[in-house]
Amino acid sequence: MDSEWVIDAQGLEKSYGSGASRFDALKGVSVQIAPGETVAIVGKSGSGKSTLMHLLALLDKPDRGTLQVAGKDAKALSKRAVNELRNKEFGFVFQQFFLTPNVSVLDNVILPLKIAGMGGRERRRRGMQVLEQLELVDKAGNKATTLSGGQKQRVVIGRALVNAPRVIFADEPTGNLDTATGAVVEDILFELNRSQDITLVIVTHDEELAARCDRQIYIRDGLVVPQTAATHTGAHAMTTAGGPA
Amino acid sequence: MRIKDLVATAISNTFRSKLRTTLTVLAIFVGAFTLTLTNAVGAGVSQYVDAQVGALGSPDVFIITQATDASTAGDGPVEFDASSSASVASNQGPPGTTTKALTDADLVTIGATAGIESVDPIRSVQPDYIEYDSGTPYEFSINATSAVTTADLTAGAQLDGGASEAQLVLPDTFVLPLGFASAEDAVGASVSIGITDILGEKHTVDATVVGVSLESLLAAGAGANDALIAELADAQSSGIDTAVTSYGVAVAHFDTTLSADAITALKADLATAGYTARTIEDQLGAVQTVINGIVGVLNAFAVIALIAAAFGIINTLLMSVQERTREIGLMKAMGMSSGKVYTLFSLEAIVIGFLGSAIGAGVAIGLGSALSAALSQGLLSGLPGLNILLFEPASVTFVIGLVMLIAFLSGTLPAQRAAKQNPIESLRYE
Ligand SMILES: Nc1ncnc2c1ncn2[C@@H]1O[C@H](COP(=O)(O)OP(=O)(O)OP(=O)(O)O)[C@@H](O)[C@H]1O
Numbered sequence: 001m002d003s004e005w006v007i008d009a010q011g012l013e014k015s016y017g018s019g020a021s022r023f024d025a026l027k028g029v030s031v032q033i034a035p036g037e038t039v040a041i042v043g044k045s046g047s048g049k050s051t052l053m054h055l056l057a058l059l060d061k062p063d064r065g066t067l068q069v070a071g072k073d074a075k076a077l078s079k080r081a082v083n084e085l086r087n088k089e090f091g092f093v094f095q096q097f098f099l100t101p102n103v104s105v106l107d108n109v110i111l112p113l114k115i116a117g118m119g120g121r122e123r124r125r126r127g128m129q130v131l132e133q134l135e136l137v138d139k140a141g142n143k144a145t146t147l148s149g150g151q152k153q154r155v156v157i158g159r160a161l162v163n164a165p166r167v168i169f170a171d172e173p174t175g176n177l178d179t180a181t182g183a184v185v186e187d188i189l190f191e192l193n194r195s196q197d198i199t200l201v202i203v204t205h206d207e208e209l210a211a212r213c214d215r216q217i218y219i220r221d222g223l224v225v226p227q228t229a230a231t232h233t234g235a236h237a238m239t240t241a242g243g244p245a
Numbered sequence: 246m247r248i249k250d251l252v253a254t255a256i257s258n259t260f261r262s263k264l265r266t267t268l269t270v271l272a273i274f275v276g277a278f279t280l281t282l283t284n285a286v287g288a289g290v291s292q293y294v295d296a297q298v299g300a301l302g303s304p305d306v307f308i309i310t311q312a313t314d315a316s317t318a319g320d321g322p323v324e325f326d327a328s329s330s331a332s333v334a335s336n337q338g339p340p341g342t343t344t345k346a347l348t349d350a351d352l353v354t355i356g357a358t359a360g361i362e363s364v365d366p367i368r369s370v371q372p373d374y375i376e377y378d379s380g381t382p383y384e385f386s387i388n389a390t391s392a393v394t395t396a397d398l399t400a401g402a403q404l405d406g407g408a409s410e411a412q413l414v415l416p417d418t419f420v421l422p423l424g425f426a427s428a429e430d431a432v433g434a435s436v437s438i439g440i441t442d443i444l445g446e447k448h449t450v451d452a453t454v455v456g457v458s459l460e461s462l463l464a465a466g467a468g469a470n471d472a473l474i475a476e477l478a479d480a481q482s483s484g485i486d487t488a489v490t491s492y493g494v495a496v497a498h499f500d501t502t503l504s505a506d507a508i509t510a511l512k513a514d515l516a517t518a519g520y521t522a523r524t525i526e527d528q529l530g531a532v533q534t535v536i537n538g539i540v541g542v543l544n545a546f547a548v549i550a551l552i553a554a555a556f557g558i559i560n561t562l563l564m565s566v567q568e569r570t571r572e573i574g575l576m577k578a579m580g581m582s583s584g585k586v587y588t589l590f591s592l593e594a595i596v597i598g599f600l601g602s603a604i605g606a607g608v609a610i611g612l613g614s615a616l617s618a619a620l621s622q623g624l625l626s627g628l629p630g631l632n633i634l635l636f637e638p639a640s641v642t643f644v645i646g647l648v649m650l651i652a653f654l655s656g657t658l659p660a661q662r663a664a665k666q667n668p669i670e671s672l673r674y675e
């Protein structure tokens with residue numbers, strides 16, 4: 001069953017605004033992600049990486065194209081099923097930390113479990129376990145605002161991890177961090193992939209981080225650039241606009 | 246998300262912006278405080294009036310007079326009729342009207358009306374003084390209707406209408422001046438009542454004190470049973486039989502099992518026969534209507550204050566939704582349903598409403614009780630038994646519930662805003 005658990009996107013298109021201010025952020029992108037894989041989505045700023053990640057994570061709906069998750073058409077899923085999927089199977093690391101201020105580190109980490117309706121004791125146990133894994137146990141009771149940038153990012157990863165997801169979507173997980181701290185966070189993510197077989201979808205413009213992934217998807221102006229031709233100027237002509245997989 | 250967690254989260258969110266929450270709560274506090282107090286005034290006064298109704302008469306009693314002649318003005322003088330016009334101006338009707346007296350024939354007619362069980366004339370007696378054990382005499386009056394009323398007793402028992410001994414219920418203000426140590430001490434004592442007859446001669450009549458009552462606003466004077474009234478009336482008339490027996494007012498008992506409709510019908514029957522029959526409630530109805538009107542107006546002001554506070558809640562929550570856009574986006578991204586987001590913000594509104602109303606009601610009860618106690622010792626000491634502020638658990642609960650409902654309704658707009666938010670736009674929000 002696990003082998004079927006893939007994300008299969010075909011010809012995704014997404015545009016923002018309408019009329020003269022209309023902007024086509026994605027112009028037909030096809031992507032397949034297999035279980036246990038680590039995939040980097042690479043591209044310049046504004047190329048549509050975050051937009052693509054949001055569509056793959058069912059946070060947004062494409063204007064055109066199909067998306068299948070675990071063999072099921074995303075369009076056919078009920079709102080409830082989509083919420084359930086995001087809550088149980090996905091973990092998120094967004095471009096910003098999005099930690100709730102004035103709430104303890106532990107409470108921030110267990111938010112997905114709270115939303116899932118898990119009981120208080122079990123929630124706490126799982127949260128502490130994750131904080132231990134990330135070496136943040138001594139900060140469990142601290143307010144999230146009192147942490148350093150690197151600690152905050154570890155809390156964010158803890159929050160993405162606490163529900164034992166199949167896939168973690170990470171949008172620029174090291175973008176806010178210095179190189180050394182960034183390397184620590186990267187190590188944590190790849191260790192999760194290795195030990196718990198969690199699929200990683202990492203959005204980044206950092207070539208080094210991208211190189212650590214099994215596979216790289218290059219995006220330019222809303223289109224996928226074939227990897228081998230990525231450095232060629234004539235790559236535009238060879239884009240896989242809505243082509244069959 | 247579990248309901249328990251939603252409530253806990255809502256409570257902790259409410260306290261996140263302390264100053265803003267405090268100010269909003271303060272606005273609700275004012276409304277809830279006022280509403281609790283006005284309700285308490287209404288309840289306090291109503292309870293007092295009810296007690297007075299009890300003091301004035303039992304619920305199965307009509308006060309019957311001759312119907313007032315409304316047609317006299319403009320119709321010229323009415324011809325004298327010895328049988329019906331016998332004795333006019335009994336001073337028992339409302340001011341500005343003259344009431345014809347009731348004769349024995351009238352009493353027979355009234356007594357024969359279906360539904361009326363008994364009818365008794367009220368004979369008014371004017372005693373001069375009361376004294377105990379040859380001590381200082383005090384001016385004294387007897388409430389003519391006391392034989393049919395229920396006194397608000399502090400000691401002893403009610404009058405026994407059937408007893409042959411002369412019985413008296415003494416107002417408690419007489420207890421100490423007459424030389425009794427306490428109300429209990431007075432019960433059972435024999436007192437002397439002085440009365441002057443129509444020829445100017447003085448007599449004394451002895452009576453036994455059977456009870457001590459609180460002074461009543463609407464039925465002033467001591468209570469006397471039929472035996473005592475008869476004895477006093479005999480002394481007053483000095484044995485001379487005044488040619489035509491006439492009474493200003495009669496008291497008629499009717500069947501206690503009659504329904505409200507049947508009582509109305511019975512009144513109509515008596516009206517056709519030419520008598521005005523009023524129950525004690527009828528007589529106090531006007532008073533109660535006025536009181537209810539005043540309390541209603543005060544309540545309206547309190548509700549206006551609450552409506553103003555409702556806008557405060559809307560404003561506070563809209564700001565809160567705006568401020569927490571990213572947090573809402575995050576929760577939705579992590580699979581929280583729109584319904585749960587809506588519930589969360591509605592609960593925050595309800596928590597604010599509950600805080601404001603509970604504190605408002607609590608402070609109103611605290612301050613009001615102190616004020617009520619102080620007033621009944623001072624300004625309102627002339628009205629014993631009046632608790633100007635009466636806090637009934639049901640009405641306090643109702644106020645808190647009402648404010649929470651208003652808060653919930655105020656929360657619907659902000660909650661809807663929050664529930665409708667698109668997670669992606671919220672997460673991109675700066
Ligand atoms: N809500 C929106 N309305 C209009 N345009 C939008 C909206 N969201 C995104 N865009 C546009 O879509 C394009 C792609 O945005 P996206 O966030 O996917 O870029 P990105 O590749 O993640 O860039 P970065 O590396 O800077 O995060 C950008 O040009 C952006 O201006």
Ligand SMILES: [Mg+2]
Binds near residue numbers: 049050051
């Ligand atoms: Mg981005």
